[in-house]
């Protein structure tokens with residue numbers, strides 16, 4: 001299979017659901033953020049502090065280019081991956097892209113106690129999430145082959161919804177393109 005790429009906002013469950021999906025499919029799981037941490041030896045907040053968001057985005061693009069060349073892999077992206085145009089083309093071409101669409105109120109509840117997401121360390125994180133959602137939702141939709149509503153079910157339910165969606169997608173896809181006469 002080609003690589004499977006999970007996209008969506010911070011707190012959508014990409015890391016949690018991606019791990020479980022890979023386990024079920026018996027393929028490697030890679031979290032883009034974790035791979036960057038492993039390579040640099042420092043945390044995401046530290047990268048933002050030293051290199052700014054711009055520096056982080058460069059590392060993210062490099063890592064996505066590498067990971068998306070592996071055929072049997074589930075990749076959990078960081079929520080901002082779609083903000084770099086090159087990533088959007090790369091993901092859509094090389095993988096099957098699944099958007100976990102979760103409402104901002106749920107995203108806020110899931111991320112409010114976490115200090116590891118530099119973009120949410122602001123006075124009003126709830127408002128920030130709403131703004132980011134408004135900006136990014138159209139980009140996620142543009143890139144996704146499959147959209148899964150992820151606000152209600154637990155991670156196991158999400159995995160089943162993704163598997164069902166992928167099966168439907170595979171049935172829709174014509175096996176071969178008919179030749180023009």
Ligand SMILES: Nc1ncnc2c1ncn2[C@@H]1O[C@H](COP(=O)(O)OP(=O)(O)O)[C@@H](O)[C@H]1O
Nearest residue numbers: 009010011012013014015016017110153154155
């Ligand atoms: N479907 C879900 N239902 C409830 N909690 C979830 C679900 N998916 C993820 N979480 C929780 O939400 C938080 C953020 O999940 P995470 O996988 O890190 O999201 P992402 O990688 O998309 O930012 C974690 O505490 C995780 O346990």
Ligand SMILES: O=C(O)C1=C[C@@H](OP(=O)(O)O)[C@@H](O)[C@H](O)C1
Nearest residue numbers: 009010011033078079080117118
């Ligand atoms: O939305 C974003 O811009 C980011 C999301 C984070 O990943 P998660 O989506 O896994 O939280 C991480 O890549 C970084 O803090 C930036």
Ligand SMILES: [Mg+2]
Nearest residue numbers: 014015076077
């Ligand atoms: Mg994550």
